[in-house]
Amino acid sequence: MTVNVDLDKLAGELTTVRDYWRYAISRFRAENLTFGHGTSTAVDDAAFLVLDSLDLPIDALDPFLDARLTAAERRLLAERIETRVSTRKPSAYLTGRSYIQGIRFLVDERVIVPRSFIGEILFTEYSGDEDSLYLPDPYGVESVVDICTGSGCLAILAGKLFPNAQIDAVDLSGDALDVAKLNVAEHELGSRLTLHQGDLFAPLKNRRFDLIITNPPYVDHEEMAVLPEEYRTEPSMALDGGPDGLDLVRRILTDAPKHLNPGGGMICEIGTGRELLEEEFPDLDFFWLDTAESEGEVFWITAEALGVENPKKKKK
Structure with missing residues (x-):
């Protein structure tokens, strides 16, 4: 069952990339999300959503794990994680981008x-x-x-x-x-x-x-x-x-x-x-x-x- 989340409270409590990655994994697993749109597990999907939302390289999580995020970035990630859960839309639709062999393509729900x-x-x-x-x-x-x-x-x-x-x-x-x-x-x-x-x-x-x-x-x-x-x-x-x-x-x-x-x-x-x-x-x-x-x-x-x-x- 989907839980109600106070986004302002969440954005105040979580401060680093690691925090949001860990939180997204837990939420995705708890809600039994389905993957297969460029990622195959909750771990990978959470990493993609966090990194691509921050316009960071999607294959380079480790260097940024302990980076502290701005207030705007924290709010953005909190919103997108909850949108991923509540709408079940693939993460690529939320960031507007998808990748094949590291090459980026613009996407939305028209494709x-x-x-x-x-x-x-x-x-x-x-x-x-x-x-x-x-x-x-x-x-x-x-x-x-x-x-x-x-x-x-x-x-x-x-x-x-x-x-x-x-x-x-x-x-x-x-x-x-x-x-x-x-x-x-x-x-x-x-x-x-x-x-x-x-x-x-x-x-x-x-x-x-x-x-x-x-x-x-x-x-x-x-x-x-x-x-x-x-x-x-x-x-x-x-x-x-x-x-x-x-x-x-x-x-x-x-x-x-x-x-x-x-x-x-x-x-x-x-x-x-x-x-x-x-x-x-x-x-x-x-x-x-x-x-x-x-x-x-x-x-x-x-x-x-x-x-x-x-x-x-x-x-x-």
């Missing part, structure tokens, strides 16, 4: 909180000295499209990882694209990244790309019916993937060959629908990618596996 496994995969594959075993040479990619872009986070990551590419990003939600515009401006990618409103590939006409990136809605209706309150604060259209979660994934797979250049490919996040997808598309050669927190929820598939022929290799 889903960024948390795609694709970001981790891209950075892992392109962070070392060796070439990726399956993804294309980052300097050779000249065109990328992000389908279901939401806040624009994956399109922006693509802009940073593929320096020679023009990026397109599509979403059906005009509200989401308004947030994406803010992020494109924030990351100064306006000259290379174009946003489109529409249904999947429709706004792109017959254009083809070297790389398709997509993290479509993939929550099935059974799971939608029991989502924790934190997830219910997000736009339902960004989560609802149809009865079995794969409605949009099917459409993307069907249309992708018409929008891929020979030698290209697609990386797609589908959640837990791997078995269903493989059963329905037994002839497709999916290459499943794991991360630290996921197994078999993201696939890579080449243009050739999707039936895209290279004109140079056609028989005369």
Whole structure:
């Protein structure tokens, strides 16, 4: 049961970062909050909320633990901790910011909180000295499209990882694209990244790309019916993937060959629908990618596996 808290009294009693971090952990645990919007535990969520609210590095808690806070900072933290509990809104909505691989994005309730496994995969594959075993040479990619872009986070990551590419990003939600515009401006990618409103590939006409990136809605209706309150604060259209979660994934797979250049490919996040997808598309050669927190929820598939022929290799 949620308790009534005197914010003025609380702000007077707690004085350091350590105090608010400890207090937030206790409150979050007592209220059985749900996590998963960039953090996975009460400890991590409390640290994120405190540090990001103070505009401190979110991965550097220890140096600031015993820092004394101003009266305004104490009141802000007291209010945000209680708002997190009373509304169940993800902490990212309260600070207005979310992070993928340390890169900051602006967010609000018009978009889903960024948390795609694709970001981790891209950075892992392109962070070392060796070439990726399956993804294309980052300097050779000249065109990328992000389908279901939401806040624009994956399109922006693509802009940073593929320096020679023009990026397109599509979403059906005009509200989401308004947030994406803010992020494109924030990351100064306006000259290379174009946003489109529409249904999947429709706004792109017959254009083809070297790389398709997509993290479509993939929550099935059974799971939608029991989502924790934190997830219910997000736009339902960004989560609802149809009865079995794969409605949009099917459409993307069907249309992708018409929008891929020979030698290209697609990386797609589908959640837990791997078995269903493989059963329905037994002839497709999916290459499943794991991360630290996921197994078999993201696939890579080449243009050739999707039936895209290279004109140079056609028989005369």
